[in-house]
Every structure is written in structure tokens, then in C-alpha cells.
Amino acid sequence: MKIFLLGATGDTGYEVLKKLISENHKVKILVRTPSKLNTADIPNLQKDQIEVIQGSVMEAEKLIDLFKDCDAIVSALGTGKNNSYTEIYSKGGRNIIAAMRSNQIKRLITITSALIDMSDTSTDNFFLNRIIRPNFNKIYSDQTRWETILDDTTDINWTCVRPTYLVNKEFTGRYRIKNQHCPPKGRKIGRSDLADFIVKVLYSNEYIHQKPVLAY
Numbered sequence: 001m002k003i004f005l006l007g008a009t010g011d012t013g014y015e016v017l018k019k020l021i022s023e024n025h026k027v028k029i030l031v032r033t034p035s036k037l038n039t040a041d042i043p044n045l046q047k048d049q050i051e052v053i054q055g056s057v058m059e060a061e062k063l064i065d066l067f068k069d070c071d072a073i074v075s076a077l078g079t080g081k082n083n084s085y086t087e088i089y090s091k092g093g094r095n096i097i098a099a100m101r102s103n104q105i106k107r108l109i110t111i112t113s114a115l116i117d118m119s120d121t122s123t124d125n126f127f128l129n130r131i132i133r134p135n136f137n138k139i140y141s142d143q144t145r146w147e148t149i150l151d152d153t154t155d156i157n158w159t160c161v162r163p164t165y166l167v168n169k170e171f172t173g174r175y176r177i178k179n180q181h182c183p184p185k186g187r188k189i190g191r192s193d194l195a196d197f198i199v200k201v202l203y204s205n206e207y208i209h210q211k212p213v214l215a216y
């Protein structure tokens with residue numbers, strides 16, 4: 001399969017990239033700054049599987065052209081440490097869906113956050129409500145807009161993964177998954193385990209039109 005990956009210069013995207021090429025897939029990646037891509041721990045022989053394209057998810061016409069030879073799309077887009085107003089999820093997401101429709105691509109894996117679901121009583125506590133949610137509210141607002149767009153999108157087989165707090169930690173392969181709400185007392189998930197789940201669901205029919213939450 002040839003996968004189109006967005007966000008490969010971010011920590012989660014890079015884990016997804018490594019996982020995909022270790023499973024012999026070809027991966028086309030869109031990066032704003034190619035020099036930021038550190039491929040030091042990717043074996044030289046596998047580097048041929050990666051095609052790097054410079055650009056942004058906001059370039060709608062370009063995406064239509066770039067998606068042409070791809071079978072599925074993974075978006076690990078995010079804003080890094082920047083918590084200011086963003087439209088990369090909603091506007092970027094609309095561009096992704098339009099380009100998928102133009103190319104008859106059906107499978108999409110995307111990421112938001114466990115904390116955007118206010119109906120989840122397991123994340124309803126003082127610390128999350130008073131400290132974390134206000135701090136990241138501009139990000140969560142756009143992730144919510146993006147999920148609303150997804151809710152109205154039935155012709156694309158999307159899965160929207162909602163991680164809990166992300167940490168950089170060794171791969172374990174042992175994590176819990178619960179649809180929509182956080183697994184009981186779940187607090188965090190490692191990016192390599194998140195990448196493991198993303199790549200697993202990419203080829204399966206599981207979690208289509210669902211929002212699985214991941215936690216240890």
C-alpha cells in the first residue's frame with residue numbers, strides 16, 4: 001500500500017512513519033520544512049520507501065494532485081507547543097476530505113484528543129477542567145470543529161483516534177482502547193503505542209466512523 005502521511009516531522013507522525021516503512025509500505029509525506037525530518041534511526045535501505053514533498057495541508061489544490069497514487073491517508077497534524085488559534089484540523093481536514101473524494105480514496109485515520117469530549121465523566125475533574133482545558137482551548141475548539149465535519153462525512157471511512165496525554169516512551173503494545181470515552185482511570189499513552197494502533201486500524205474495518213480513546 002502507498003500511504004500519504006501528514007505530520008511526519010512531529011513526534012507521533014514520525015512514529016507512524018517508522019512503523020509504516022518497517023511493514024514495507026511506501027509512504028508519501030507532506031512536510032512544511034523537509035530539513036526538520038530526522039531519519040537518523042531509519043535504516044538506509046528503507047529510506048527509499050519514503051517520498052518527501054514540501055508543502056502545507058492548507059494547499060488544497062496541491063493535495064488533490066499529491067493524493068493521486070495513494071491508497072489511504074494518515075493525519076498526525078498538530079500545533080506542537082503553539083496553543084494559539086488554529087484551523088489546521090478543520091480547514092486542513094476539509095482539504096484532506098476534498099482531495100480524498102477527488103481521488104476516490106476511502107480510508108482516513110486522524111487524531112484529536114480525549115479531552116474534547118465533555119460528555120466523558122471520567123475526564124471531568126478540577127485539574128483537567130481548570131488547568132488543562134483552558135490552556136488548550138483553542139486547539140480543542142478546532143479539533144471539535146473537525147470532529148463535527150467528520151460526523152457529517154459518511155462517504156469516507158474515517159477513524160478519529162483520541163489519545164490521552166501523550167508521552168515519548170518505549171513501545172509496549174499493551175494499551176486499552178475504549179470507543180469515545182477514556183478507559184477507566186486512563187491518563188496517558190506513548191506515541192509509539194499510538195502509532196501502533198493507527199497502523200493496525202489503517203488496514204482493518206474496525207473503528208470506522210468511531211472515535212477510539214487510547215490509554216494504558
Ligand SMILES: NC(=O)c1ccc[n+]([C@@H]2O[C@H](COP(=O)([O-])OP(=O)(O)OC[C@H]3O[C@@H](n4cnc5c(N)ncnc54)[C@H](OP(=O)(O)O)[C@@H]3O)[C@@H](O)[C@H]2O)c1
Pocket residue numbers: 006007008009010011012013030031032033036055056057058076077078079080081088111112113114139162163164165166167191
Ligand atoms: N500532547 C498531548 O498530550 C496530546 C494529547 C492528546 C492529543 N494530542 C494530539 O496528538 C496530535 C499529535 O501530537 P504530537 O505532539 O505528537 O505532534 P506535533 O508535535 O503537534 O506535530 C504536529 C505535526 O503537524 C505538522 N503541521 C502543523 N501544521 C501543518 C501544516 N499547515 N501543514 C502540514 N503539516 C503541518 C507539524 O509540522 P512542523 O514540524 O512543520 O511544525 C508536525 O509535523 C496532535 O494533533 C495533538 O493535538 C496531543
